[in-house]
Amino acid sequence: MTVSERTDALRARMAQCGVDAYVVPSSDSHQSEYVGDSFKAREYITGFTGSVGAAVITAGDAALWVDGRYYIQAEHQLAGSGVRMMKMGEDGVPSITWYLRGAVKSGGKLGFYGRTMGYEEGAGYASVCAEKGASLEFARDLVGEVWTDRPGVKSAPVFELEEAYSGEARAAKLARLRAKMEGFGASRHVLATLDDIAWLLNLRGDEPDNRPLFAAYMVLDASSAVLYADEAKFGAQIRDGLRRDGVTIAPYDAVYADIAAIAEGETLLIDPDRVNYALAAGAACKLVKHANPTVMFKACKNETELRNIRAAHIKDGVAQTRFMRWIKTHAGLPGVDEISAGEKLRELRAEQEGFMYPSFGSIVAYMEHAAIIHYRAEPETAKVILAEQMLLTDSGGNYLEGSTDITRTYALGEVCLEHKAHYTAVLRGLIALSRLKFRSGAGGFAIDVAARQPLWEAGLDYNHGTGHGVGYLTTIHEAPCNIRWQIPAGKPVPPALAEGMVLTNEPGVYVEGSHGIRLENELVVRKAEQTAFGQFLRFETITFSPFDTDAILPEQLTEGERAFLNDYHRQVFELISPHLDSSEQDWLREYTRPI
DSSP states (O other): OOHHHHHHHHHHHHHHHTOSEEEEOSOOTTOOSSOOGGGOHHHHHHOOOOSSOEEEEESSOEEEEEOGGGHHHHHHHHTTTTOEEEETTSTTOOOHHHHHHHHSOTTOEEEEOTTSSBHHHHHHHHHHHHHHTOEEEOSOOHHHHHOTTOOOOOOOOOEEOOHHHHSSOHHHHHHHHHHHHHHTTOSEEEEOOHHHHHHHHTEEOOOSTTOOOOOOEEEEOSSOEEEESOGGGSOHHHHHHHHHTTEEEEOTTHHHHHHHTSOTTSEEEEOTTSSBHHHHHTOOSEEEEOOOHHHHHHHBOOHHHHHHHHHHHHHHHHHHHHHHHHHHHHTTSTTOBHHHHHHHHHHHHHTSTTEEEESSOOEEEEGGGGGSTTOOOOTTTOOBOOSBSEEEEEEOEEETTEEOOEEEEEEOSBOOHHHHHHHHHHHHHHHHHHTOEEETTOOHHHHHHHHHHHHHHTTOOOSSOSEEEOOSSSOSSEEEEEEOSOOOTTOOOOOOOOTTBEEEEOOEEEETTTEEEEOBEEEEEEEEEEETTEEEEEEEEOOOOOOOGGGOOGGGSOHHHHHHHHHHHHHHHHHHGGGSOHHHHHHHHHHTSOO
């Protein structure tokens, strides 16, 4: 079926139910950013494959809201589909809530599937119904009813992440969480997000692809907990360990009835951004709404986790460095294209001990494809990589020691002066943020300008955040910390950066139809000195692979920037060269020489 045929089929089902407008989010039942194939309802109904976005279908319209990372991609993928793009945050573009006020008739009906709609977002749409005297249909998955060839849900065994990797016992984590629950006056707490549950229990899985997580819900009280999951995924040793820590396993879907059965006199702590609408709307008890305490717990990595993460980055740096050498010597040879280059990246990572699988779908984008921020190469679109111009790779690995995320842009021969100037400006932005020292209490909102200033000076910018949190073998985009200069309307200000947080530093420049450049390292927030003016923080760089000196205009670097780059490359050689053979060492020495 074509996209227009799918939207027509959905409209027919909407008409049968009397639904004026139907909202299709991107998430699964656990508010995941990256979801398994079975949950890609928004992709099915619109044809847009990006990880973030929401669609609204009415009898006479089909619209998709996307952010700046996806403008170019959505324009290409929606062409001829009958679905129009709505550029979130742009002047004159209504929010989904505002759009629904015009789309839902007085006394009409609004629909969405409550198990894949976030509670806070769904509550906002429910308020539209209240304004219009309309009803809300959230029990039926109307897209699922017309999706005849829907893939099945992936299932994989769960494994234990030993304390040598986690740095904290499960019982200690549960005790910390219960102390927070007590402070909020909650007798119970429900967790629905997969990374929170995996971190809390020191367990990992392989659902969905590239995410070491497993499908589950969890409800805790003061002394016990119930894990709602497929028990067949858990071996006898893991089940025994859970029981010792007061955790029993119940059927996955039973959580909805159990939440609804909690007595009215009890108080349930929920994170309105991290539970689905159906789960919270079914509760009869009192709800205390607050961010999951586990969100901040896991964002601030302990010293065991940080030691392991550094080790993972050395392994990843070896693979990425070998790839840099390979692509610079193989560009222009037969069979080298965006897909085969991505396969080579995975092959080189797989050579490293403890590698599991990529931490996300690799981006390998040549020439103008690099201007598509979240580009994915497909057989019908993959470009042959020649020994000229620039190649961007954004990739990472999941290792037992942690997850990595690194972006490099490589010069593959002759590169024009404009492209080198853009590369140098991006590098200057990355260096500026890496060198930054700032007061404790500052958030990413306060420091984003450091990375953008060298670009703004040149009249350049990029339409995405500068950095996101990185999880410890959970999810590569980890809440709540980020580095961005704009806060989306209606969203809370992210918390201050704190010691132990791991974030990315990834400025870029994208020129549609021409080229794209992005450079990315990971940083750890560390304490600097404390003075009469307060505690200061700094960043520790933990990603080690060369920046391409063939693409840099050294004369555009300040003395301090050049000193930082030379010192960084000195560290790259010291840390990576012991893992290379002599010819690779000679090559690396050349690309880490002082400039």
